[in-house]
Amino acid sequence: LNAEHPVVVVGAGAGGIAAAIAAARAGARVLLVERGRAIGGTVVHSLIHTLGGLYDDAGRIINGGLAAELADALLHRGRDSRQRRLGRTWVLNACPMLYQELVTGWIGSLPGITVALETWVDRVTERSGRIEMVTLGSRSGVVTVVAPRAVVDATGTCAVVRLVDPALVVDREPAAAGGLIVVLRGVEPGTLEAPRGLAHLRALRAAAAEGSLPAGCQHVWLDHGVRSDEVYVKLAVPTVVISARSASLDAERDAVVELLRRQPGFSSSYVAATGAPGIRDGGRVVGECMLSEDDVRSGRKFADRAARCAWPIERWDPHGSVALEYLPSGLSYDVPLRALHVRGLANLWTAGKTVSADACAQASARVVGTCWAMGEAVGRAAAATTAPALASASPHQQPQPPAPAPLP
Numbered sequence: 001l002n003a004e005h006p007v008v009v010v011g012a013g014a015g016g017i018a019a020a021i022a023a024a025r026a027g028a029r030v031l032l033v034e035r036g037r038a039i040g041g042t043v044v045h046s047l048i049h050t051l052g053g054l055y056d057d058a059g060r061i062i063n064g065g066l067a068a069e070l071a072d073a074l075l076h077r078g079r080d081s082r083q084r085r086l087g088r089t090w091v092l093n094a095c096p097m098l099y100q101e102l103v104t105g106w107i108g109s110l111p112g113i114t115v116a117l118e119t120w121v122d123r124v125t126e127r128s129g130r131i132e133m134v135t136l137g138s139r140s141g142v143v144t145v146v147a148p149r150a151v152v153d154a155t156g157t158c159a160v161v162r163l164v165d166p167a168l169v170v171d172r173e174p175a176a177a178g179g180l181i182v183v184l185r186g187v188e189p190g191t192l193e194a195p196r197g198l199a200h201l202r203a204l205r206a207a208a209a210e211g212s213l214p215a216g217c218q219h220v221w222l223d224h225g226v227r228s229d230e231v232y233v234k235l236a237v238p239t240v241v242i243s244a245r246s247a248s249l250d251a252e253r254d255a256v257v258e259l260l261r262r263q264p265g266f267s268s269s270y271v272a273a274t275g276a277p278g279i280r281d282g283g284r285v286v287g288e289c290m291l292s293e294d295d296v297r298s299g300r301k302f303a304d305r306a307a308r309c310a311w312p313i314e315r316w317d318p319h320g321s322v323a324l325e326y327l328p329s330g331l332s333y334d335v336p337l338r339a340l341h342v343r344g345l346a347n348l349w350t351a352g353k354t355v356s357a358d359a360c361a362q363a364s365a366r367v368v369g370t371c372w373a374m375g376e377a378v379g380r381a382a383a384a385t386t387a388p389a390l391a392s393a394s395p396h397q398q399p400q401p402p403a404p405a406p407l408p
């Protein structure tokens, strides 16, 4: 039995990384458990290069703290990183590999965090509304039993909460479409500038409509990359296809790339990277409070704000078409901390896209910057439950967290 780590964070994506850093900076020892071989989550594994939720609709930073530090670090460390207008929103264009390098260095520089890669939660023991023990399995076969004071489920799929009680998870059926992202390099700079960019997109969609590309390609999207010779090809994929790990995905990708190579500007292009297929909604927890569509539309504010968000509601249908509903100009809403606290379980939290919300509210709040802000709030709250004296002190009496270590 390992009682060394009072805070256990499961999942090292945006929400989990922020939770681990915030808890460690508040003085807690943290075990960060990640099923994959590397940390970074969807941003890294699915190759997300347009980080949303960092800015409001006027392009100002919307959350301070770690989300703002992340934006600052990405802008200063990446020669090609830039803040960019996308429709009526602002995103941070940054290379997913730079993001991975930054967050890996950040986590590694905090001695309070132990990272367990290729490790997952097998069993959770709950008694009287508290998680008492967590049993971890690993690829190496080592089984570890941890007795945490607080647990954060940041798996993006509510994997820990499901083990406690599946009734504490809401799944949307059918789920919003996921996606597959392919990075092309060697593209002639300017190839996506208007009106040429639109012509390429029309050519792809027409080919899907007439059957020379698989029908699944009808919602394909092309986006400027981070470097001038890069194009990100975004294929919408039904979540059921992702779950079935269908080989048709590779065929779709190859067909799109082949057709693009026959388009002007793409003749020298090559596939530089293919992301892992990513899911947008892996379920949402039942929290102490549920963020609703009305809260989002009315710009509701909460006293226990964990994050502020102005991102539009992204309505992805199961097959891959998307409609964006922008919030009225200047409007933003809060995600309350109670929506990240799992109902009836004193020491179980979630962080990231599994926030307690209805499908519509989650479709706005799941963007990366908001996940960072939610994770930070949860990490602080989890650390506070491990040190009751810290929790009851007023903000002015609290010891200042150590200054962030410089990013390596």
Ligand SMILES: Cc1cc2nc3c(=O)[nH]c(=O)nc-3n(C[C@H](O)[C@H](O)[C@H](O)COP(=O)(O)OP(=O)(O)OC[C@H]3O[C@@H](n4cnc5c(N)ncnc54)[C@H](O)[C@@H]3O)c2cc1C
Pocket (backbone or CB within 6 Å): 010, 011, 012, 013, 014, 015, 016, 033, 034, 035, 036, 039, 040, 041, 042, 043, 046, 048, 049, 050, 051, 052, 053, 119, 120, 121, 154, 155, 156, 157, 159, 160, 178, 179, 180, 278, 279, 280, 351, 352, 353, 354, 366, 367, 368, 369, 371
């Ligand atoms: C195709 C696609 C495109 C997107 N595009 C954008 C975009 O352009 N801009 C934007 O801001 N957002 C975008 N998003 C949304 C955004 O990327 C995610 O909502 C956000 O990154 C989710 O962060 P998270 O921390 O909640 O979960 P994740 O990043 O999914 O992290 C969860 C982590 O938990 C790990 N894990 C899972 N189960 C276990 C387990 N049992 N034990 C241990 N570890 C486990 C996973 O390996 C993963 O590392 C996109 C999402 C998708 C799918």
